[in-house]
Amino acid sequence: MEEPIAILRDHFLPDDPPSVATDQIMTPDMRNRCLAIFQSKISFLVVDRTSGQPIAARFMRVNRRVETTAADMFTDPSLKMLVGLIDIIDEKANIFERFQVDEAIQFFGMCVRRDKRRRGIGTELVEFYIQFVKNLGIRPICIRGEPTSKFSIRNYEKSGLRHLVTVDYAGYQKDVCPVMKTVPGEDVCCVYAAKYE
Numbered sequence: 468m469e470e471p472i473a474i475l476r477d478h479f480l481p482d483d484p485p486s487v488a489t490d491q492i493m494t495p496d497m498r499n500r501c502l503a504i505f506q507s508k509i510s511f512l513v514v515d516r517t518s519g520q521p522i523a524a525r526f527m528r529v530n531r532r533v534e535t536t537a538a539d540m541f542t543d544p545s546l547k548m549l550v551g552l553i554d555i556i557d558e559k560a561n562i563f564e565r566f567q568v569d570e571a572i573q574f575f576g577m578c579v580r581r582d583k584r585r586r587g588i589g590t591e592l593v594e595f596y597i598q599f600v601k602n603l604g605i606r607p608i609c610i611r612g613e614p615t616s617k618f619s620i621r622n623y624e625k626s627g628l629r630h631l632v633t634v635d636y637a638g639y640q641k642d643v644c645p646v647m648k649t650v651p652g653e654d655v656c657c658v659y660a661a662k663y664e
């Protein structure tokens with residue numbers, strides 16, 4: 468479990484826009500949240516065939532109607548902030564009612580090692596994993612993705628998943644103050660989803 472934790476720590480949290488905006492680091496709470504995501508056993512680590520070095524990761528989980536993840540479950544204030552945002556997104560997307568399902572495959576985050584970026588690996592990964600889930604042969608199957616960067620939004624636009632929700636980070640406020648820092652050029656998170664019968 469240490470390799471996926473390390474790639475998340477070093478190549479996802481320092482660059483993923485909402486993680487940057489809420490100062491995420493690999494705290495014990497964040498580590499536990501990551502391990503809980505890995506428990507769905509559908510996340511992937513992409514490893515260089517020659518060196519054996521992990522070069523990218525796609526984190527996915529089964530998101531269930533019955534689950535209760537709430538910001539209050541965490542003590543780390545930064546993670547509370549991020550999960551608070553995810554709670555708002557979940558409520559607006561209302562996936563289970565909208566698609567009349569009890570489970571959805573949720574694309575939770577993706578990263579490419581900093582020194583391997585801008586070679587098309589990220590674009591390939593977005594397409595590959597949507598196709599991978601569709602090819603599992605489970606029907607009906609619902610896929611949801613929450614693109615948190617302009618790069619991911621562009622890719623989801625082409626993916627065949629439907630845009631459901633856009634959440635403006637500036638609108639995420641507590642006591643009339645924005646909760647998140649601003650990240651230049653990155654100010655929204657969206658939800659895209661589809662159900663395949």
Ligand SMILES: CC(C)(COP(=O)(O)OP(=O)(O)OC[C@H]1O[C@@H](n2cnc3c(N)ncnc32)[C@H](O)[C@@H]1OP(=O)(O)O)[C@@H](O)C(=O)NCCC(=O)NCCS
Nearest residue numbers: 479482483576577578579584585586587588589590616618
């Ligand atoms: C977002 C991320 C996964 C993209 O991975 P990547 O492998 O660099 O993605 P690609 O190479 O497919 O595309 C990235 C850019 O390189 C460009 N590009 C692709 N192939 C290229 C090539 N051969 N030469 C030059 N540029 C290229 C793409 O057009 C794209 O342009 P953009 O900068 O305007 O978006 C990566 O930057 C990352 O891990 N970021 C941190 C975590 C994160 O933000 N994840 C997304 C939210 S979940």
